[in-house]
Amino acid sequence: MKDFWLQLRDRKVIRVAIAYVIVAWIVMQVGEVTFEALTLPPWALSLLIVIIGLGFPIALVLAWAYEVTPEGIRRDSAAPARAHNPEDTAEDPAPSIAVLPFGDMSEQQDQAYFCEGIAEEILNALCKVANLRVASRMASFQFGSKQADITEIGRKLKVQTVLEGGVRKAGDRLRITVQLVKTADGYHLWSRQFDRKLEDIFEIQEEIADLVANSLSVTLKREHTFTRKAVDPRAYDFFLRGLSYFGRHSMQDNVYARQMFNRAIEVDPGFGRAWAGLAYTYGFEYMYFNANEVNRDQARLTSAKALELEPNLAESHVSAGIAHCMSHEYAEAEQEFEKAIELDAKNYEAWYFFGRAKVHEGDLERALRLFQHASKVRPDDYQSVVLQAQLHVSLGREDKAIEVTRQGIERIRAVLDVNPDDNRALNLGAFALLRLGEREEAEQWMETSVRNAPLDSIIQYNAACFYALEGQSDRAVECLENCLIKVGNISREWLEHDSDLDSIRDHPRYAGILSSFPA
16 A cells, blocks of 8 residues: 555656646636626536546546656656566655766766766765765766666666766866666656856756756755855866775775875865865875874874865864874864764764774764764665674674674675675675674685785775684784784774674784784
């Protein structure tokens, strides 16, 4: 019955019924007045009522079977997909969308970073809509914009619509073609083309976001969309390059992202978002690759500059919170993260890194609640869910840890279904599978992730946890030593509070690892 009423709503049958009743009432009122003036026979009004009554079910049947689109009247095939495909996201009444990376339509085919950046900016704006579910960048950007099977994307990402497009940039001229497509049947809801100057990019992004919001009947709050502050187009171009690199989350790409953010700042020193991006690169490197004083100090300096220039930008406060956490200034970090959440309650990074800061501080209960909220803000994220399981173990809640791990592995398998080479998913997935007792598959996933990313400190650290839980103490300690010697990073706070490493704390080489940190 619930599905039936959802279909009535989606096919606009209820809307047509209400409109029909209103129009019918008006027609009958007009008929009552005019028929007598026209000296029509008394049965004429009765005939009108009969015709209106007979027309009502016909209108409902037509509303069920057809819909009006910009391309004309056509059969509506959305509801059957809901009825026959249990994985179809149309079962979810909340509107949902995935934003694909825009295609590079330039002659030189060298603008992929710019195309990805524009798509990511639009995605970030849509993420701030309270009643719209948006697939994450990590999930949706696995699909290229060329020859994408829209129906398959809808099934894998569990979204009802997809935003796709192409960009051609030549000098200071910009052409963006974009279309919103229903995943149930591949039909376009609308298509637009924008021919503007590069300096108009913010207005174009706003227009596209508004078009999506209007089409999906959601409200886009203007105060949470793109900045209106004047930015040099060349600086913005470098900024988009930086975003594209940073989104890949590898050590080398993090270096490239920093170079691009620095170039953006050279062109426009007042570009606050570029300063925030730069601060992110230092914070990311400190936490995951190289925990040295240079990265810590640079994170503080650049995040302070971002706050000075863009105090109302959530990212500025997130970067400041990360910087304070690095210096063990947990009270200050908490203030910054809470301010970021106040500015943008749907900022995943604010909730996630706030949770990590609380783990560093040792407040596991608070960290657990923050990770839970992060997993709700980004429904396809698996990291915040798997970390919840680890915290439940530390708090002595083994049954709850198993329950959350099952949720985490479900999300991880969905990610690997889209991108089988996602090392982060394989790595954390192996960890989760081991907790569920699926040891053979867990070992395969872990070995694959370590083999593919031998210099990734996150992979090495999680491998240490994995082998410690398996009882392979020497191998676990070796992975921790790799973090220090080959990769150059490990967090002492995380090391001390992580229950997964309890089995190796008496290992003679473990004490040596702890002694390598300054007192």
